[in-house]
Amino acid sequence: MSLRLTQPIGPDSRVEPGDARALQITLNRLELWMPSPDAGMNGIPDRRIIVAVRDLQRRAGLPATGRISPGDATETAINAALAAKGKGGSYVWRTMRDERVRPSHAERDGKVFRWSDPPQGGHPGEASNCRCWAEPVEAPVEEPEPPCFDDPWREEAMAMIEEFEGNIEWPYGDTRGNITAGPGLNVDRWWDFRRLPWTIDGDPFRPATEAEKLEGYGKVLDRIIDLFERANYIESGNRSEKKPVKIINVPAVDWKMLTRLRLTKEETEKLFREKFQQFEKEVKGRFSAFDCFPGPAKQALMDMMYNLGSSKFEKSKWPKFFAAVDRRRWRDAAENCQRSGIPLERNINTEKLFEEAAKQEEDEKEKIEEDSTN
Numbered sequence: 283m284s285l286r287l288t289q290p291i292g293p294d295s296r297v298e299p300g301d302a303r304a305l306q307i308t309l310n311r312l313e314l315w316m317p318s319p320d321a322g323m324n325g326i327p328d329r330r331i332i333v334a335v336r337d338l339q340r341r342a343g344l345p346a347t348g349r350i351s352p353g354d355a356t357e358t359a360i361n362a363a364l365a366a367k368g369k370g371g372s373y374v375w376r377t378m379r380d381e382r383v384r385p386s387h388a389e390r391d392g393k394v395f396r397w398s399d400p401p402q403g404g405h406p407g408e409a410s411n412c413r414c415w416a417e418p419v420e421a422p423v424e425e426p427e428p429p430c431f432d433d434p435w436r437e438e439a440m441a442m443i444e445e446f447e448g449n450i451e452w453p454y455g456d457t458r459g460n461i462t463a464g465p466g467l468n469v470d471r472w473w474d475f476r477r478l479p480w481t482i483d484g485d486p487f488r489p490a491t492e493a494e495k496l497e498g499y500g501k502v503l504d505r506i507i508d509l510f511e512r513a514n515y516i517e518s519g520n521r522s523e524k525k526p527v528k529i530i531n532v533p534a535v536d537w538k539m540l541t542r543l544r545l546t547k548e549e550t551e552k553l554f555r556e557k558f559q560q561f562e563k564e565v566k567g568r569f570s571a572f573d574c575f576p577g578p579a580k581q582a583l584m585d586m587m588y589n590l591g592s593s594k595f596e597k598s599k600w601p602k603f604f605a606a607v608d609r610r611r612w613r614d615a616a617e618n619c620q621r622s623g624i625p626l627e628r629n630i631n632t633e634k635l636f637e638e639a640a641k642q643e644e645d646e647k648e649k650i651e652e653d654s655t656n
């Protein structure tokens with residue numbers, strides 16, 4: 283195809299509608315102009331058509347007058363551009379999406395066509411009174427594969443989380459009044475409690491007897507009930523007025539001398555390792571690329587997984603955070619990782635880890651770029 287105007291088109295000329303339409307179709311084909319979606323290919327020259335002509339003139343090294351006349355250098359440049367483009371490439375068919383669009387064109391809306399292979403009746407805008415236009419097919423942006431980090435991270439993550447969470451060798455009541463031991467293991471039910479390999483304080487090689495376990499369990503349970511009752515009493519100032527207090531807050535160390543039941547260091551380590559592995563599986567279920575993340579990001583995610591638990595660490599509850607991690611936007615992750623109701627230093631620690639991850643990944647990408655340009 284080529285452009286053959288009959289009259290000049292410019293900022294100040296009266297334009298022949300057939301010429302304007304031909305120019306629109308041409309500039310649309312050259313991907314220099316698209317109609318506004320509420321006007322369509324209408325044969326009326328607007329400011330944007332003039333802008334597109336100027337754009338083309340600049341590219342062709344011509345004075346950017348926005349004016350084009352039959353047979354002039356601009357028309358010649360347009361025809362040269364059309365010839366250079368040839369029939370390669372594809373476009374998306376766009377329609378006005380109103381009731382005036384002919385059904386055969388309405389059907390084509392949003393579909394991709396090749397310039398080399400016009401559908402029945404021609405390309406958009408070519409059939410009489412057709413207001414349809416071609417939208418350039420966006421070339422898929424190829425993101426380079428992100429680098430994969432497989433440095434050791436697990437030992438460090440375990441030490442960090444164990445430090446934050448504690449790993450207690452004796453039975454104690456947690457804030458909700460559940461009997462707990464080791465790495466926050468809930469053994470509130472007698473059946474779970476008695477299954478732990480309790481030993482006796484000062485005698486780590488002697489397993490506790492069933493009677494000793496039962497005695498210890500009873501003591502912890504009594505203390506919990508007592509604490510709740512006392513808390514309620516203090517709260518209401520009146521024992522008869524039942525106003526249940528939901529949490530108690532007694533540090534684990536204060537429960538130490540209540541019983542002689544102890545777990546060995548090896549046992550608490552083993553329990554912690556098991557729990558950690560469980561959560562590692564869960565975090566990988568949430569982030570499929572986890573294995574390739576930078577070490578500090580792995581550590582931070584494990585801390586959140588462990589700290590929040592399965593039901594709270596969910597995409598629906600942390601939409602911004604999950605989106606950031608999925609895109610490996612570690613600085614965004616740092617901004618959106620704050621948990622409520624935990625010590626400030628733990629949040630700051632997680633933030634720092636994500637920032638470190640961002641830095642590691644940026645450095646790595648730079649290195650890869652340098653390697654590929656050298």
Ligand SMILES: [Zn+2]
Pocket residue numbers: 377383384387407411412413414
């Ligand atoms: Zn149409």
